[in-house]
Amino acid sequence: xxxxxxxxxxxxxxxxxxxxxxxxxxxxxxxxxxxxxxxxxxxxxxxxxxxxxxxxxxxxxxxxxxxxxxxxxxxxxxxxxxxxxxxxxxxxxxxxxxxxxxxxxxxxxxxxxxxxxxxxxxxxxxxxxxxxxxxxxxxxxxxxxxxxxxxxxxxxxxxxxxxxxxxxxxxxxxxxxxxxxxxxxxxxxxxxxxxxxxxxxxxxxxxxxxxxxxxxxxxxxxxxxxxxxxxxxxxxxxxxxxxxxxxxxxxxxxxxxxxxxxxxxxxxxxxxxxxxxxxxxxxxxxxxxxxxxxxxxxxxxxxxxxxxxxxxxxxxxxxxxxxxxxxxxx
Numbered sequence: 001x002x003x004x005x006x007x008x009x010x011x012x013x014x015x016x017x018x019x020x021x022x023x024x025x026x027x028x029x030x031x032x033x034x035x036x037x038x039x040x041x042x043x044x045x046x047x048x049x050x051x052x053x054x055x056x057x058x059x060x061x062x063x064x065x066x067x068x069x070x071x072x073x074x075x076x077x078x079x080x081x082x083x084x085x086x087x088x089x090x091x092x093x094x095x096x097x098x099x100x101x102x103x104x105x106x107x108x109x110x111x112x113x114x115x116x117x118x119x120x121x122x123x124x125x126x127x128x129x130x131x132x133x134x135x136x137x138x139x140x141x142x143x144x145x146x147x148x149x150x151x152x153x154x155x156x157x158x159x160x161x162x163x164x165x166x167x168x169x170x171x172x173x174x175x176x177x178x179x180x181x182x183x184x185x186x187x188x189x190x191x192x193x194x195x196x197x198x199x200x201x202x203x204x205x206x207x208x209x210x211x212x213x214x215x216x217x218x219x220x221x222x223x224x225x226x227x228x229x230x231x232x233x234x235x236x237x238x239x240x241x242x243x244x245x246x247x248x249x250x251x252x253x254x255x256x257x258x259x260x261x262x263x264x265x266x267x268x269x270x271x272x273x274x275x276x277x278x279x280x281x282x283x284x285x286x287x288x289x290x291x292x293x294x295x296x297x298x299x300x301x302x303x304x305x306x307x308x309x310x311x312x313x314x315x316x317x318x319x320x321x322x323x324x325x326x327x328x329x330x
Contacts, residue, residue, distance in 0.1 A: 016164060025156040029228065030268060032160045035167045036225045037264035041248045042174055042257065043217025048246075049254035050178060051210045052190030053102075054111040057118030059241035061091045061215040063232075065222030067125070070140040070232045071133055080145045080227050084166065087223035088216045095215020099208040118242040125234040139233025142226065163224050170217060175257055177213070186210055187255075218245075251293050253300025262301035266293070 020028040040062055047053050068087035072078040078086075098117065105113055125134045134140070147158035177183055185206050188196035197203050226232050244267050252263025274285035297304040 020157040020160045028156045028160050032163050032228050034264045034268045035163045036221050038260045039167055039170050040218045040221035041260040041263045043214040044245050045249045045260055047210055047214035051186040055114040056111050057114030057242050058218050058245050059237050060117045060121040061218040062222035063121055063237035065091050065219030066226035066232045069223040069226045070142050073142045074140050084220055084223050088220045091219025092212045092216040096208055096212030099211030103204050118239045122234040122237055141231050144230050253302030256302035259300050259302035
């Protein structure tokens with residue numbers, strides 16, 4: 001990473017740290033959800049953008065992570081911060097086990113299998129035999145954590161900084177993973193799985209582990225989301241949530257780490273903007289926004305920004321060359 005990129009990341013981090021002190025508590029809560037969705041979209045992007053496996057059921061892993069945290073906090077009194085690794089571990093195991101039979105499926109067939117998972121889980125959470133754990137249709141209410149060590153922060157501000165710290169850790173881990181040997185194997189399988197296997201890549205293991213790690217990220221996001229919203233219920237995790245996640249990675253940019261942030265901003269704020277424009281048909285306005293984004297930026301927001309920066313760099317190089325330095329044509 002070059003010096004300009006490090007300076008840019010530093011300035012962005014400073015702006016993120018200053019944000020909760022210059023906006024209202026409600027806006028702080030909204031930006032906390034942006035960070036939560038960014039972690040979930042990063043997990044889905046590993047699976048779909050980098051490994052080429054289409055999932056329409058990642059809302060199920062988000063729900064599993066949320067319920068793990070809610071049950072541990074409500075039934076066993078586990079501290080909120082300790083529920084994150086537990087939720088991630090459970091989703092890692094569930095995702096890996098789901099990925100094993102899914103190895104026989106590709107493309108639309110895999111999408112349908114994950115779609116079935118996303119549709120069935122909310123109904124399973126309502127099952128009367130599990131009601132004493134999940135709360136049934138009533139769900140579970142949990143308390144928002146207070147700032148520790150006497151820090152002069154209200155609960156919304158503290159939760160924002162806690163989520164920001166977790167998000168930074170998850171993005172750094174993803175960056176290292178995707179830039180290494182495992183990341184190259186994931187991309188090789190996406191581009192040409194037969195050639196990848198011929199080069200010694202264990203396709204089945206890499207695809208299953210990718211599914212598990214993707215589920216882990218989404219589960220951690222679900223855990224953070226439950227702490228932020230303070231409530232979990234089966235109807236909060238319907239199939240629409242999985243579709244929104246897919247929309248987020250497409251709008252943000254497939255196979256892009258920064259695209260997860262842009263996609264999270266889109267799925268958090270564009271529905272609110274659409275609702276302000278039209279109370280009668282907000283999702284119609286949302287659809288218009290989505291079509292415009294996809295039409296104008298087919299490579300996603302991250303791809304459009306990448307192309308813009310490359311264009312500006314070329315213009316800067318051309319303008320720095322003296323006019324008389326060009327060699328005359330013979």
